[in-house]
Each structure stands twice: as structure tokens, then as C-alpha cells.
Amino acid sequence: MAFDRSEVEKVAQLARLHISEAEADEVTSRITDILNLIDQMQAVDTENVEPLAHPLDMTQPMRADEVTEENRRDELQALAPQSENGLYLVPKVIE
């Protein structure tokens, strides 16, 4: 699978990253090297192998649907770059 500069732009957009013109060639070549390393696994036949999602094959436990967290909104919101009246502020989305 060829990974070129147009792929870099597409992936950067999906990941919400900005890759400058100056960086694009280097980023493309580094990621191509990494994908070549990854592609070594394509040579192995895994037709009848069950994928391993959890190293110990455990499943997620269930718990009662009860509120266990205390309300710490003010403390947690104090960490935000910008907030007001209990709301997180971001640049205007709707005109």
C-alpha cells in the first residue's frame, strides 16, 4: 500500500493535526518506513486465527447502574483553558 503526500494530508485531517509544507516530505517518508515494518506481518497466514483483543481474553465486567462519582464540576472546570458560567468556551461554531 503506497503512502504518499495526499495520504498524509488525509490522515492529518482525520487526526486533526496540521502538517506544514516544510514537514510533509519527511513525515511521508518516516511513516512509509513504519508501514514497511508493519507490513512484515502480511506474509503470515492467519486465516483461521482468532484475533486477540485482550491479552488475558477477559471481558468487561458489569456493575450496577448507580451514581458513584461525586460532583466536582467546579474543580475540574478550573483546568479548562476558557470557561464561563459552568460552560466550556470554544470558538464560535454557529453564526
Add this chain to the structure above:
Amino acid sequence: MIEKTAVELSQLLTSGACSSVELTREYLNRIKQLNDSLNSFITVCEETALLQAEAADERRVAGDTSPLLGIPIAHKDIFCSNGVTTSCGSRMLENFVAPYDSTVVANFNAAGAVMLGKTNMDEFAMGSSNETSYFGPVRNPWDTERVPGGSSGGSAAAVAADLCAIATGTDTGGSIRQPAAFCGVTGFKPSYGRVSRWGMIAFASSLDQAGPICKSAEDAALMMNVMAGHDPKDSTSANEPADDYTRELNQSLDGLKIGIPKQHFAEGLTEEVERGIRDALTEFEKLGATIKEIDLPNNHLSVSAYYVVAPAEASANLSRYDGVRYGYRCADPVDLEDMYKRTRSEGFGDEVKRRIMVGTYALSAGFYDAYYRKAQKIRRLIKNDFDNAFKEVDVVIGPTSPHTAFKLGSKSDPVAMYLEDIYTIAVNLAGLPGISVPAGMANGLPIGMHIVGDVFAESRVLNVAHQYQLQTDWHKQKPALEL
């Protein structure tokens, strides 16, 4: 006094030969003398450490005999610690003051350990040399022109240079064991799920695991007694009772079956590291162990599979850094998209961005089966190899790293850096416990031996490491540091 193990320090504290306040002052002085040159700590908590030490001394007077009471510890800056900056080695979290303690930090606080500060690390634990840290590289105490390994390089260097008695680390592909090997200390990654990940900043959630970095396997056992156990706040934490990890330390190794993977003694391994490990194996034979060559036929695929699974999970985990709720936000965003993109591009370093992009690509429409699902299938094959091995042997032993610590700046190619973890990564993919212990020196640099056990066989791994350390003094070697 600062060179002693936690077990030895605990005896001094119990006998009244010194107080925790005195001990803590000694470490704080040592940090002042050496941190400028080693860059091991990102944050030093002088005031709160002394308060914690006073409280520990009071608890002792009141009859508390907890083994780690009053012992100074350093936490990797990936563990949230209430009221203290938790940067994860990133500009993104440079000013993030955690509003709560991670379970690991809370457990050590409850045990009476004294938090000296937070240690340097590769950014978001992505790296094998500590050079990706936003706060600059850590230097190896054995040779300050060399890397300490990574990503828990700050913790490993701090233990090696006696800037703390014990430290915590995290290991996703080798990030406790490889720096422990490079710095000549003991580093233990428990089974996946054995230690709670709650409040530990996520990198790759199906691989991340916290563990001790310290001066002996015996100290690692004491730390595991504090760290291990089920935590309802981490839904992947193992719901299995934790052992008393000190109980089996003194068990004899007579009859122990050791497997040595032929793939770990093949091309790429340097002669001096091989010599160190072979010498260690003869020590085990003297103790009555038998050695058998084993086959891990899919080991060569572990790095490939890992560089799908880990970046894929990282790309999802790191999507939370968007400049809205906490962390870095770019200046003067023109619109929402500009804010997301510039915040993330300015807040993350190159290696983190690379891994986010690789992971995003692997998970993008049309590629899931070829990458993530394929890697999960390889992961099964790798786990099967270990399952087969443990039908015949009790532990698997080999080198932790193919070579000793390398020079700062000598590995600029990411793929060359990824191959650093060639012997450790498979253990994370399979979820097994593994320890690195010092096993010889080559040209003035420590060699690390890797001991791997079956799942939840932490006590066995620690027992094997401890018995080796009773026969050898490699773990007591100290770097000559100029003050």
C-alpha cells in the same frame, strides 16, 4: 545511606537509626546536586515530601510498621498526583495540575511512602531513549553522554543515581525493563491488569501496565504488595486476589526449568550482552536449575504487530487532547477546526504525532482488517508461543536488550528505535510478567537480564530474580558520579 535498598532503609527506620525526615532530606540534597546534570526529575516536591516524612515518623511512633513507611519514592510523571503537575513529558500537559491521585499514587501514599517528585519520561511514554520528552533528555548516570533508555528513563536514572530509594514506571512495550537494563537497576512489569491503570495517563490501553523500578527484586516484591490488586475504578484491572509477593522469595531454585528462546540469542545480539546472560545462566545451573532451548517462532512479528496495536490505541486515547477541557490550547484560534489542529500540532512532539497518524491510518475505513485485525491475530500467535513454552518450562530467560546503553542522538530513525524493544514487546502483547535485573557489565555499562513468567506468576519471577541477586552483586554496582 541513600545507596541502600528499601528493605535496608526500612530496618534503619525501624531501629530508630534515622528518621524519615533525615532520609528525605538526604535524597532532596542529592537531587539538588545531580538533577541539573541528569534531568531525572521534572518536578521536585520538597515541601510536601518533608510533610509526608514528618507524618510517616509520627505513624511509626504510633506503632505503624508498614514496610514502605517513610521510604522516599519518585513517581513517573504519567501518574496523576493530586495538586502536583502531571505533564506526561509533553507540552500538551506542561501546566496540568491533576485534581486527583491515581490509584498507584494513592496506594503508596496510604502505605506511608514519601513522594519526592515526578520523573522525566518520553512524551506520552512513546520512546525508548527518553529523548522525546518535551523537558529534554535524561542522561544515563553510568555515562552522561548516553541515554538511560525509555520511556521510564527518569525513574531508572533516579534509582541508579540514588536520587530516590524506589520509583514507579510504566511499560507498554519495554518501558520499565529496557531503562532498568540500561541503568543497572531492577525493573518489573507485572501481568496485564495486575496493577490498576486508573489515573495513569493512557497510551495503549490493552498493553499499558505499571510496575516498580528499584534496587533489588526484594524491593520490587515490597512495592508489588502496595501496587497490586483489583480496582473497581479500572474495568481492565484483574479480579484475582493479589499475592504476598515476598512469601516465595526464598524458595529454592532446585529443579527450576528455564527456557531460553533461540530467537533471543540470534543475530543482532551483541557478544558482550550474550556473554553476560550466559554467565548468569551458569549461576542458575549452580542453584539446581535446568536450561532448555525453546522456540518462539512468531517472535520476529512482535514489533510489527505492536506498531499497529499501540499506535491505533494511542490515536484513540490521545484524541481527548483537543484544547477544550484541560491542557494546552493554541493562541488566537480563528475557528474550532483551527483550534483543534494547532493545539494538537503545537502541543504534541514529532514522535507522538507520527504514532497518532500511523494509528489513525491503520483504523481508517478500508484498512481495519489489513492492519488492526491482522495485528490482533498475530498477537494470538505470539501468545500461543508463550503458552506452549510454559507447558515445558517455569520461566523464560534472555537478554532485556540486544546491547548496552547507546549514545544520545545516535538513533534518529524511528524504525531503528522501535527495534530496541525486540525482546520485550512480545511480553506486553501476551500480557505476561517480566523483570529486568542487572547481570554483568560491559565497557563500564550495565547488562540487563530478562526473566519472564506465565500470567500472574509474579511471585515466581520475583523468586527467580531474588535468588540470582543472592548469588551475585551486579545489582549493587554503582556509577561513579561527579558531584
